[in-house]
Amino acid sequence: MNTNYLPSGFLPIVVQFVLALGFIVVTMIVTHNIGPSRKGKVKDDPFECGIEVVGDARTPISVKYFLVAILFVLFDVEVIFMYPWAVNFKKLGMFGFVEMVLFMSLLLAGFYYIIRKGVLKWEE
Amino acid sequence: MYPIILLSFLGIVVLFLGFAKSKAILLPATLLFLAVALVGNFVEWNQGTIIYFYNMLAVNNLTLAFNGIVLVSAFMIVAMTRGFQDDDEAQPAEYYAIMLFSLVGAFMMIGFENLIMLFLGLEILSVAMYVLTGSDKRNLRSNEAALKYFLMGAFATGILLFGIALLYGATGSFTLTGIQAYIGQGNPSYLLYGGLLLVLIGMLFKVSAAPFHFWTPDVYEGAPTIFTAFMATIVKTAGFAALFRLLSHSFTGIYDYWWITLAVITVLTLLVGNIIAVYQDSFKRMLAYSSISHAGYLLIALTAMTPQTENSILFYSMAYSVATICAFGVLIPLAREKAMTGKPRETYEAFNGLARNNPLLAFVLTVSMLSLAGIPLTAGFWGKFFVFGSAAERGIIWLLVVAILMSAVGIYYYFRVIMAAYMKEGDTAEIRVAPFYKIVLVTATIITLLFGIAPGLFTGLV
Numbered sequence A: 001m002n003t004n005y006l007p008s009g010f011l012p013i014v015v016q017f018v019l020a021l022g023f024i025v026v027t028m029i030v031t032h033n034i035g036p037s038r039k040g041k042v043k044d045d046p047f048e049c050g051i052e053v054v055g056d057a058r059t060p061i062s063v064k065y066f067l068v069a070i071l072f073v074l075f076d077v078e079v080i081f082m083y084p085w086a087v088n089f090k091k092l093g094m095f096g097f098v099e100m101v102l103f104m105s106l107l108l109a110g111f112y113y114i115i116r117k118g119v120l121k122w123e124e
Numbered sequence B: 001m002y003p004i005i006l007l008s009f010l011g012i013v014v015l016f017l018g019f020a021k022s023k024a025i026l027l028p029a030t031l032l033f034l035a036v037a038l039v040g041n042f043v044e045w046n047q048g049t050i051i052y053f054y055n056m057l058a059v060n061n062l063t064l065a066f067n068g069i070v071l072v073s074a075f076m077i078v079a080m081t082r083g084f085q086d087d088d089e090a091q092p093a094e095y096y097a098i099m100l101f102s103l104v105g106a107f108m109m110i111g112f113e114n115l116i117m118l119f120l121g122l123e124i125l126s127v128a129m130y131v132l133t134g135s136d137k138r139n140l141r142s143n144e145a146a147l148k149y150f151l152m153g154a155f156a157t158g159i160l161l162f163g164i165a166l167l168y169g170a171t172g173s174f175t176l177t178g179i180q181a182y183i184g185q186g187n188p189s190y191l192l193y194g195g196l197l198l199v200l201i202g203m204l205f206k207v208s209a210a211p212f213h214f215w216t217p218d219v220y221e222g223a224p225t226i227f228t229a230f231m232a233t234i235v236k237t238a239g240f241a242a243l244f245r246l247l248s249h250s251f252t253g254i255y256d257y258w259w260i261t262l263a264v265i266t267v268l269t270l271l272v273g274n275i276i277a278v279y280q281d282s283f284k285r286m287l288a289y290s291s292i293s294h295a296g297y298l299l300i301a302l303t304a305m306t307p308q309t310e311n312s313i314l315f316y317s318m319a320y321s322v323a324t325i326c327a328f329g330v331l332i333p334l335a336r337e338k339a340m341t342g343k344p345r346e347t348y349e350a351f352n353g354l355a356r357n358n359p360l361l362a363f364v365l366t367v368s369m370l371s372l373a374g375i376p377l378t379a380g381f382w383g384k385f386f387v388f389g390s391a392a393e394r395g396i397i398w399l400l401v402v403a404i405l406m407s408a409v410g411i412y413y414y415f416r417v418i419m420a421a422y423m424k425e426g427d428t429a430e431i432r433v434a435p436f437y438k439i440v441l442v443t444a445t446i447i448t449l450l451f452g453i454a455p456g457l458f459t460g461l462v
Helices: A007-034 A063-087 A089-117 B002-017 B023-044 B061-080 B092-111 B115-133 B140-171 B176-184 B190-206 B215-222 B225-250 B252-278 B283-304 B309-337 B359-373 B379-394 B397-423 B435-453
Strands: B050-052 B057-059
Touching (some): A063 A089, A089 B002, B002 B092, B023 B092, B057 B061, B061 B225, B092 B115, B092 B225, B115 B140, B115 B190, B140 B176, B140 B215, B176 B225, B190 B252, B215 B225, B215 B283, B225 B283, B225 B309, B252 B283, B252 B397, B283 B309, B283 B397, B309 B379, B309 B435, B359 B379, B359 B435, B379 B397
Antiparallel strands (some): B050 B057
């Protein structure tokens, strides 16, 4: 493996960075200039599917919503660990299996804890 | 290594014990688990350096001793929680489980051999602390403290991670030995210096050294006192153990580069901690600044980096932890009994007339303040003595002069509390203390006095 990295070797990254930035700047300028623009009070209103605006956008939302959302992220991300294990299942053999069972049982302990705590009960 | 596995598992057990009908089982169970972990810790005593998990963690007598300090401190603090009986909102099972999990992070930081492990340990410890800081959900100050700590801590973690990335970029290795070997080749890349600086900033934030200390007073004051004690002792001990490990195992080759940076930070920390502490009215806030100043004294030993440094940091951490636990331990029942309009009273006035109301508490407080001030016959004196000795050995006399001047300043604000307790008249409201609580405080006081009279008992161990 080549372990000598020269500053000039990073040139493609710089080029890509400049291209990415340039694309954003160019599209922003171009779309602002070529489209027709109409200004007015109604136009500046928040868009609510044509319905007139009602109330404040900053209404309190039940904390349960966030809790479920974050739990989803947690258990969803844990699944990522299953893929590399599944791909290397034969190679890792019994050791990998035991480790995975340990990992899953810890995860399920957490899941059981959530259920016992009543986080998933919506009625309360 | 055993306490890491034991406490990870037993923490989950505590979590599930919370579903039992009676909450009374939680406190004895947690204490039992901590005792089990303490025994498990010293199984590997005197077996030389053992490497675990493909060179991720190392265990030797020094890391075991640091683990021991952390575990004993945690044991005392948990014993003082009294099961959170007087608070209906409290979730004792969660608090105990989080404390046990956070200790796992502390052990990883103490014994890390790979920078990934340092990051992981730091995060486990910090995230647990953010939660515990905000555990008093009805208290606005507690919420504010948790949010502040979380936001600033997250930034510091980011800086640390960036530093680790730069170190990897320079050396191509995450391991302490790999970095040391790279520096040994001579002519290190500039990335290495930048990386070291960023890692130092991240770590110094966690141990609240100036100029990264701004979160400390607010967080220490806002957090429930028992968790403040946890933060002030365990996070600091683990943080300094990790800093020492990082600098001594990897970066001695470029000592000339970092010692002056660390020396300037040390002086700044000593000045900020001690001088601002003088102006505090709240005892709890004073202890927060005092914890900053003690970070400064510990940094002296790191700056000097002599062969004695490891022992002086170990002894100082022990002396500081025990004295701090005593100080917070006296504050908790006092602030509760003298509560005004539902809020605990934490000013100096709360201590007025303590000697007459409860001589035991007053004595415990006196010993702990004397130890923090570094008066002879307490462990704190020998802590300072060893730390200053290492600086003298390295010949950094100007640093020593600043440190001695600042510890003279420290005597003023530590003695203010003692004066309030013994010489001022106060109300005669009786201060009740549970017997078990008393045992913890008396034990801690005995430790302070014992190692103050015979420090060789401790230094001879490692």
